[in-house]
């Protein structure tokens with residue numbers, strides 16, 4: 187309740203026309219600050235009947251005192267936050283999320299551009315790629331050097347590029363020895379395929395149930411039939 | 417674990433059918449482990465003669481090794497000497513790799529060496545005279561008397577080449593005698609007691625049977641003449657004495673079965689170990705060529721060539737340290753090596769993980785981390801399975817986990833891999849179900865829910881993948897048999913006509929696909945098992 191008292195003053199103007207129930211709901215929402223509150227918790231904490239809470243929420247939204255936010259982890263659950271707060275990272279998912287969804291289009295586009303930059307530079311640090319972005323105005327959207335670093339690291343996981351330590355020799359001569367940098371995969375070849383993935387059993391979901399004389403067996407196997415159909 | 421053994425065993429049993437020698441005995445030794453003759457007879461319910469013959473053939477083909485141990489005597493009873501037989505799992509699998517071995521020899525030394533080598537593969541063990549006889553037999557038509565001695569010289573030269581390259585070796589002792597373990601244990605110093613667990617009986621038997629390094633590849637001048645060296649089992653003082661003793665007073669009838677040795681000629685066989693080494697080298701070279709570039713492959717190959725005789729074991733973790741001069745000299749021997757020049761060689765060495773300074777001193781040596789190359793190739797194989805089975809996002813998650821090594825939190829994985837949190841969890845649970853990842857829970861009071869932590873148990877996962885490979889290989893093999901069985905009539909029948917020809921062609925194609933897949937899969941099995 188102490189929170190409520192503290193905040194009373196700045197609110198007095200805007201809350202003047204509200205019903206008691208509206209105020210109660212508003213206070214609960216405000217008490218959660220940037221963490222926002224789930225509708226069910228709100229109903230419990232405000233101790234009001236459901237239709238009243240629903241009505242209050244409507245009023246408060248119309249008055250511009252609260253807003254609804256999408257929770258990145260629980261998209262089906264309605265969450266509310268007071269207008270003066272920005273939702274926390276836990277709710278938005280961080281800088282890569284828009285409206286609670288991972289901004290995959292933006293990420294893919296950034297990856298593509300990064301790949302082109304690295305191909306051009308042959309080898310570059312994260313900072314180097316970022317500088318290239320800045321001087322050449324490569325994206326319409328603002329992005330930070332932190333974001334570029336994150337993108338590059340995920341590209342390593344994608345096996346689109348590899349991370350190496352600079353040797354200071356040849357093409358690394360501009361990069362201090364030992365500094366982490368990125369380069370393209372040799373010859374831009376298609377990813378090397380393994381031995382197991384080129385045969386049906388190698389990726390078969392049934393392999394554990396498959397036995398020489400069992401119900402599922404190599405001689406009756408449909409995957410094999412299909413594979414040897416030519 | 418039980419499953420794992422099972423598939424390996426199934427697979428081996430299938431393979432050994434290729435050398436069609438006494439399936440039952442081989443199967444029995446593979447399943448039950450090391451046994452005495454009496455035990456094999458009991459388990460297989462075959463006659464003594466049959467078992468003895470089967471063992472003889474299996475030894476001849478290097479699938480079984482015999483050794484003798486001394487059993488402690490009872491009250492007023494003399495200690496007893498008993499012969500034991502152990503199946504050599506790896507050697508049995510090597511039988512399916514003969515085409516690969518043959519290709520290496522043929523490429524390196526040409527047709528004539530290939531012929532000698534082929535004989536050894538077919539017969540398991542041969543003396544030089546036997547090889548000579550085979551050769552004479554084969555070329556009866558095209559050799560006149562006058563050419564006979566030159567032919568023998570050429571043959572000897574080729575034989576020598578194979579031995580020098582370590583592609584063939586003297587056969588191990590037939591039945592080395594192993595001292596009773598108690599005695600051995602007593603002799604140990606207090607220091608060595610703390611050291612590793614004592615080697616198994618089987619490992620001791622193999623070590624005792626192997627000829628001394630100095631003799632192993634020695635082609636004696638006597639080989640040419642008919643009077644060969646003495647019994648090849650006399651390769652160390654210990655077995656020497658035992659050998660004598662065995663001959664005189666404690667021979668069990670079963671030790672007489674080695675008819676192949678009755679002329680006292682030195683027997684030779686293919687040295688599988690050298691081929692595994694060569695295949696490992698070839699593998700590493702081709703792996704760095706694809707993952708780095710051509711230059712890296714050329715330089716690694718040169719390093720192997722320059723240190724060929726110095727490698728001591730198959731699973732070398734690094735290459736033999738060499739100076740820049742030596743590496744350069746060897747690289748320059750080949751046409752494509754010369755195109756690299758000094759800078760190119762240096763750059764390749766750097767790519768291969770060596771620290772090369774601008775000024776190289778004569779004393780500086782370089783060696784390449786082979787374990788890393790092998791590790792990388794193994795990871796790549798597993799990753800490709802994850803990619804195909806579970807998709808690109810799972811691939812990214814899996815690679816992140818492999819890189820992370822320690823426990824990794826779901827949220828953190830989501831952030832690092834750009835996969836939505838709920839999707840990350842879904843994928844991880846799927847991977848968990850199929851034993852690709854492990855999970856640990858951490859209670860979190862504040863959030864009133866458990867935090868899930870993930871990691872990859874590389875060792876057990878790799879073992880599981882290898883087991884799946886054996887299983888897949890077995891399946892390929894079984895399918896091959898099945899396809900042939902199905903097509904029996906078409907293949908046998910004399911009927912001609914467009915339709916039959918077409919059908920035969922299709923069977924042939926299926927066979928080709930299955931066979932070549934099996935060979936590729938076997939490369940992967942070697943990568944996980946032998947490299």
Ligand code: SF4
Nearest residue numbers: 386387390396404407
């Ligand atoms: S034989 Fe068929 S069912 Fe059995 S593991 Fe292979 S693909 Fe799967």
